[in-house]
Amino acid sequence: MNDIVIDVRGLRKTYKSYRKAAGFVGSVRSIFWREAVMTEAVQGMDFSVRKGELVGFLGPNGAGKTTVLKMLSGILYPTSGEATVLGYKPWERNAEFQKRFAIVMGQKSQLWWDLPAMESFLLNKEIYEIPDRTYKESLEELTTLLDIKGLLDVPVRKLSLGERMKAELVASLLHRPEVLFLDEPTIGLDVSSQLAIRQFLLRYNHENETTILLTSHYMEDVVALCKRIIVINKGEKVYDGSLEEMVRETSDHKVLTVTFTEAVERKSFELLGRVMEYNPQRVVLHVPRAESKQVAAKMLTEMPVDDVLIDEPDIEDVVRKVFKETGREGLRKYES
Amino acid sequence: MRLLPLKLGLKIIENSWVRSFVWRSDIFFYRVGDVVSPLVQILIWNAVFATTTAFAGYTKETMISYVLVSSVFIALSRNWASENVGREIKDGLLNQYLVKPVSYVQFVMWNTVGRTMLATLMALVVIVVLGFVYREELYVPDFPHLILSVMIVAVAFVMNILLSIAIGLVAFWITSVEGFSAAYYNVRGLLAGGMFPLNILSPGFLFAMNVLPFSYTGFVPTQVFLGKMTVVESLAALAVVSAWTVALVVIVGVVWRLGIKRYEAVGI
Amino acid sequence: MKLSAHKLRRYAWIWRRAVAMHFGTLVTSRSDFVFFFLGKMVRMCFFFVFFISIFAVAPTVVGYSKGEVLLFFATMNLIDVLIQISWYRGFFLLPRMVRDGDFDFMLTKPVSPLFMIAFHIFDFLDLTTLPVAIGFLWYAFSLLPSLGAVAWIGYVIFLMNALALAFALNMTLAALTFRTVQTGNLWGVFRDLMYILRFPPEIFPRGVQFFLTFVVPMLVIVAFPVKAAIGRLPLAVGVYGLAISALALVLASKFWHRGLRAYSSASS
Numbered sequence: 001m002n003d004i005v006i007d008v009r010g011l012r013k014t015y016k017s018y019r020k021a022a023g024f025v026g027s028v029r030s031i032f033w034r035e036a037v038m039t040e041a042v043q044g045m046d047f048s049v050r051k052g053e054l055v056g057f058l059g060p061n062g063a064g065k066t067t068v069l070k071m072l073s074g075i076l077y078p079t080s081g082e083a084t085v086l087g088y089k090p091w092e093r094n095a096e097f098q099k100r101f102a103i104v105m106g107q108k109s110q111l112w113w114d115l116p117a118m119e120s121f122l123l124n125k126e127i128y129e130i131p132d133r134t135y136k137e138s139l140e141e142l143t144t145l146l147d148i149k150g151l152l153d154v155p156v157r158k159l160s161l162g163e164r165m166k167a168e169l170v171a172s173l174l175h176r177p178e179v180l181f182l183d184e185p186t187i188g189l190d191v192s193s194q195l196a197i198r199q200f201l202l203r204y205n206h207e208n209e210t211t212i213l214l215t216s217h218y219m220e221d222v223v224a225l226c227k228r229i230i231v232i233n234k235g236e237k238v239y240d241g242s243l244e245e246m247v248r249e250t251s252d253h254k255v256l257t258v259t260f261t262e263a264v265e266r267k268s269f270e271l272l273g274r275v276m277e278y279n280p281q282r283v284v285l286h287v288p289r290a291e292s293k294q295v296a297a298k299m300l301t302e303m304p305v306d307d308v309l310i311d312e313p314d315i316e317d318v319v320r321k322v323f324k325e326t327g328r329e330g331l332r333k334y335e336s
Numbered sequence: 337m338r339l340l341p342l343k344l345g346l347k348i349i350e351n352s353w354v355r356s357f358v359w360r361s362d363i364f365f366y367r368v369g370d371v372v373s374p375l376v377q378i379l380i381w382n383a384v385f386a387t388t389t390a391f392a393g394y395t396k397e398t399m400i401s402y403v404l405v406s407s408v409f410i411a412l413s414r415n416w417a418s419e420n421v422g423r424e425i426k427d428g429l430l431n432q433y434l435v436k437p438v439s440y441v442q443f444v445m446w447n448t449v450g451r452t453m454l455a456t457l458m459a460l461v462v463i464v465v466l467g468f469v470y471r472e473e474l475y476v477p478d479f480p481h482l483i484l485s486v487m488i489v490a491v492a493f494v495m496n497i498l499l500s501i502a503i504g505l506v507a508f509w510i511t512s513v514e515g516f517s518a519a520y521y522n523v524r525g526l527l528a529g530g531m532f533p534l535n536i537l538s539p540g541f542l543f544a545m546n547v548l549p550f551s552y553t554g555f556v557p558t559q560v561f562l563g564k565m566t567v568v569e570s571l572a573a574l575a576v577v578s579a580w581t582v583a584l585v586v587i588v589g590v591v592w593r594l595g596i597k598r599y600e601a602v603g604i
Numbered sequence: 605m606k607l608s609a610h611k612l613r614r615y616a617w618i619w620r621r622a623v624a625m626h627f628g629t630l631v632t633s634r635s636d637f638v639f640f641f642l643g644k645m646v647r648m649c650f651f652f653v654f655f656i657s658i659f660a661v662a663p664t665v666v667g668y669s670k671g672e673v674l675l676f677f678a679t680m681n682l683i684d685v686l687i688q689i690s691w692y693r694g695f696f697l698l699p700r701m702v703r704d705g706d707f708d709f710m711l712t713k714p715v716s717p718l719f720m721i722a723f724h725i726f727d728f729l730d731l732t733t734l735p736v737a738i739g740f741l742w743y744a745f746s747l748l749p750s751l752g753a754v755a756w757i758g759y760v761i762f763l764m765n766a767l768a769l770a771f772a773l774n775m776t777l778a779a780l781t782f783r784t785v786q787t788g789n790l791w792g793v794f795r796d797l798m799y800i801l802r803f804p805p806e807i808f809p810r811g812v813q814f815f816l817t818f819v820v821p822m823l824v825i826v827a828f829p830v831k832a833a834i835g836r837l838p839l840a841v842g843v844y845g846l847a848i849s850a851l852a853l854v855l856a857s858k859f860w861h862r863g864l865r866a867y868s869s870a871s872s
Contacts, residue, residue, distance in 0.1 A: 073712050095714035105705070376803065380803060384661075387665070390661075391658075395609060522643040524647055531651070536653065536654070593695060
């Protein structure tokens with residue numbers, strides 16, 4: 001059990017915000033009295049992460065993912081509960097701890113806007129006390145992997161969003177942290193940048209055994225990167241396990257996509273499964289798992305089939321279903 | 337040129353008030369500055385007049401009156417439109433106005449009126465209290481002078497907004513507005529007679545000051561109020577500040593047209 | 605926070621790097637330097653006119669000679685410039701950093717957030733006014749009879765004391781950001797109070813002087829170095845001045861750390 005890097009028990013975060021009525025009268029009233037609203041951003045969460053794992057936090061907006069990351073990086077104090085990262089309590093902000101982790105936030109940058117990224121790297125070198133040789137090696141390795149060597153002398157504000165995120169990653173990894181937190185790293189990026197960053201993270205995690213915790217609401221990020229996902233909804237953990245298992249547990253069906261060489265009548269399919277899409281030469285059926293192979297076999301023998309595809313349900317649909325079902329009165333169906 | 341409908345104008349004003357109230361402390365704390373500045377000036381003049389009885393044609397009483405009255409007048413015309421306009425141009429926020437069916441300049445005018453009104457109301461309360469404290473020394477003008485001074489201030493109010501907008505529009509041409517804006521605010525307050533009555537200066541300087549528009553927000557109407565200018569001279573002053581206002585309407589229009597052509601939409 | 609030679613050297617490195625970086629960002633806006641500088645120069649000229657015309661009619665003001673009054677202004681000016689150059693901008697912009705979410709990064713790095721906030725912005729614009737401030741100070745001293753060694757030492761000691769106290773006050777204001785939504789105008793209050801300090805404290809009624817020395821010790825900032833230089837500072841009061849700065853630093857530090865705790869507990 002001693003390669004557990006992140007350990008979270010009963011973590012809870014509640015905070016207060018204020019309501020204000022619209023218009024001028026409401027504003028005047030708000031000077032004297034405001035209605036306080038207590039929000040439970042995170043409700044009693046438990047999980048642990050082993051060294052080298054790449055875990056994805058999945059959840060709708062406002063689910064509490066970013067709040068969890070902020071607590072694990074020491075930015076916020078929990079209302080109650082415990083968490084340790086690398087054996088430290090993050091919110092004690094021990095300098096030794098801070099030198100061993102890094103956080104990247106998708107929509108905010110630690111790079112200085114008007115200056116070339118290189119300047120920010122050098123500043124980080126001082127802040128993290130990175131020895132010259134380690135710095136040179138890390139810089140070389142990271143800028144090669146991310147392919148931004150030529151961009152280091154360009155002011156950050158002139159870089160595209162994708163290039164900026166890559167520079168951000170370099171800045172965060174120069175000190176070779178053992179733990180990396182990523183909050184929506186691919187948000188707003190074009191498809192090729194997203195792909196490049198995913199590939200980079202996979203490779204980096206594989207080569208350095210860095211423990212990575214990633215939040216995203218892009219399914220592609222999660223599918224590509226994370227063997228293990230934790231689904232959070234309304235501040236609660238509703239699933240912790242592998243993606244495939246979640247798909248299997250939540251969906252009782254498989255998707256059969258069949259194309260034909262001749263037209264086939266719709267009513268031929270009605271007994272086989274649920275028809276989702278139909279045109280005379282192509283049908284998409286939802287078939288119960290246990291029967292999928294039989295149905296496929298039957299169709300192959302009895303119908304003029306051109307091509308058959310048996311697939312898992314679309315992950316987005318699965319996830320959406322999980323969100324919907326667990327949002328309702330804490331219906332927790334998916335315990336790991 | 338289509339004029340902004342009144343209803344929209346009033347909504348813009350209400351909007352600016354709501355925004356001011358969001359930042360609650362804004363309303364209370366800033367007023368300390370409005371008390372401190374005239375109060376300190378009064379104290380200094382008290383100290384100066386302890387060893388001398390007259391200074392540049394003022395007695396202690398008239399000088400204190402000068403401070404109080406000029407503070408009121410300057411506060412009435414005060415606005416920060418130039419820095420807002422400058423920033424909106426620099427940051428490309430101008431774009432959102434350009435796509436809407438309103439004139440940006442008119443929008444800014446209404447918005448500035450709203451913001452200024454609120455700040456001024458607060459400042460007035462404070463200064464009225466000060467005026468009560470120093471009521472012995474307060475000079476009371478005769479009716480014609482009072483009216484004329486108020487009229488000058490009213491016109492100067494509009495003029496000052498236009499002037500600020502014109503300065504803000506310079507952002508179309510210069511790369512950074514910060515230094516320019518800061519210099520403008522500095523100069524504006526001084527030339528309005530905020531530090532001392534401008535007739536301390538040599539006649540040459542004084543003439544120059546009276547040609548420029550800045551002194552009409554503070555110094556000139558105060559002189560009228562204190563009866564240091566005859567009715568005829570006051571009417572002449574009113575004419576000058578009105579002329580400046582008209583000129584600025586034209587200037588703003590020209591600068592805007594030239595500037596917008598040059599404008600590159602930089603925004604995100 | 606434990607101090608060691610190694611830590612000091614490291615922080616010095618970081619500071620140098622931050623300053624160099626900031627210089628890089630400013631070279632882009634040369635017009636800013638020029639306008640800002642010009643604005644300040646205009647203000648100084650007006651002040652000189654004011655000053656000279658007062659002393660043309662009054663031999664002393666509240667018992668201070670021309671040179672002594674000028675020393676008050678020059679000292680205040682120097683302290684103001686030094687504050688602006690060092691930590692003022694950093695603290696002043698803290699609310700914006702918090703609002704934009706950039707502050708969070710400061711909390712995750714192995715450097716004291718206080719240090720980064722205070723010193724990561726080096727105000728080059730104000731650096732241009734430093735030579736003028738020093739020149740001004742030199743001129744003020746030239747109007748006075750020459751000072752003995754004790755007076756000089758006193759002046760320098762209380763000057764540094766003033767900076768320490770100002771730092772503590774600014775740190776406290778910045779720490780308020782963690783609890784209230786907007787503190788923009790509290791800074792305005794600070795600036796206004798600093799404005800008052802330009803003048804010899806004797807212009808205020810005794811009650812106010814007492815308040816500004818012992819309750820909100822702003823007078824310790826300017827009045828003490830000047831009075832020490834001209835030999836009007838009783839020893840006991842001087843010792844108090846040093847003690848209050850030390851106390852202020854301790855309290856400010858506690859307040860800052862409490863503020864950080866509140867931020868981390870109350871936000872999301």
